[in-house]
Amino acid sequence: MPHITLPIRTERLILRRFEGSDLDAYHAYHSLPQTARFLPGPAKTYTQSMERVGKYANFAFEKEGDWVALAIEDPARPGLQGEVVLKWLPGRGQGEIGWTLAPAARGKGYATEAADAVLKLGFEELGMHRIEARLDELNTASAELCRRLGMRQEGRHVDKWHYKGQWATELIYAVLADEWRVDRALKRRTSQARPGNLAVVGPSSITGSA
Numbered sequence: 194m195p196h197i198t199l200p201i202r203t204e205r206l207i208l209r210r211f212e213g214s215d216l217d218a219y220h221a222y223h224s225l226p227q228t229a230r231f232l233p234g235p236a237k238t239y240t241q242s243m244e245r246v247g248k249y250a251n252f253a254f255e256k257e258g259d260w261v262a263l264a265i266e267d268p269a270r271p272g273l274q275g276e277v278v279l280k281w282l283p284g285r286g287q288g289e290i291g292w293t294l295a296p297a298a299r300g301k302g303y304a305t306e307a308a309d310a311v312l313k314l315g316f317e318e319l320g321m322h323r324i325e326a327r328l329d330e331l332n333t334a335s336a337e338l339c340r341r342l343g344m345r346q347e348g349r350h351v352d353k354w355h356y357k358g359q360w361a362t363e364l365i366y367a368v369l370a371d372e373w374r375v376d377r378a379l380k381r382r383t384s385q386a387r388p389g390n391l392a393v394v395g396p397s398s399i400t401g402s403a
């Protein structure tokens with residue numbers, strides 16, 4: 194298995210392996226139709242949540258088709274806030290990212306922060322070359338999240354899926370390792386240039402590894 198150092202700590206969050214004790218919190222948001230609206234299946238039954246949490250808790254990332262599945266926690270708030278996943282797609286250096294938050298955890302930038310850390314994991318630790326996200330065109334929250342992460346829309350497949358009783362148009366967003374590094378460096382430069390921070394960063398800072 195490629196080396197994955199867990200937990201991952203971000204500014205506000207801890208991304209860690211799922212545990213059996215996450216089951217009730219996981220089921221609380223995955224049993225809601227509003228959570229399932231843009232996910233492949235219907236709202237989960239308790240048995241389905243048990244199966245999924247068991248799978249996530251024991252994930253192995255050894256071959257194409259495997260997933261890294263990370264529980265999102267904020268040490269300042271009790272309980273599971275959501276999950277972020279990274280799939281090893283067929284082909285050299287290819288990955289797919291996905292995310293879900295509990296309703297109370299939305300609107301705080303948690304998904305952006307967690308997904309950014311998983312892109313870093315994919316590109317810097319797992320050596321991925323390209324990471325994509327596939328979403329329903331009506332899922333504007335996910336599309337905005339992709340754009341916040343520096344992913345660009347590279348595909349639109351009209352009526353690609355039929356689920357939840359209707360046809361859905363699929364959008365594909367993606368980012369390459371080099372694009373992600375440049376975007377990260379630019380964001381860092383912008384935050385360093387904020388009023389009160391006098392750091393001046395030259396063009397050389399946007400090349401090379403972040």
Ligand SMILES: CC(C)(COP(=O)(O)OP(=O)(O)OC[C@H]1O[C@@H](n2cnc3c(N)ncnc32)[C@H](O)[C@@H]1OP(=O)(O)O)[C@@H](O)C(=O)NCCC(=O)NCCS
Nearest residue numbers: 228231292293294299300301302303304305327328334335
């Ligand atoms: C997709 C999903 C994870 C997006 O959640 P989200 O809360 O919109 O995304 P973030 O956690 O990054 O938060 C962004 C929001 O927090 C706000 N925010 C507050 N503080 C922030 C910060 N520090 N950084 C970034 N955004 C911040 C942003 O302005 C944005 O608000 P807006 O939507 O009103 O513009 C969520 O809608 C979800 O779980 N949906 C159900 C499951 C699903 O559809 N999964 C995807 C299938 S493809």
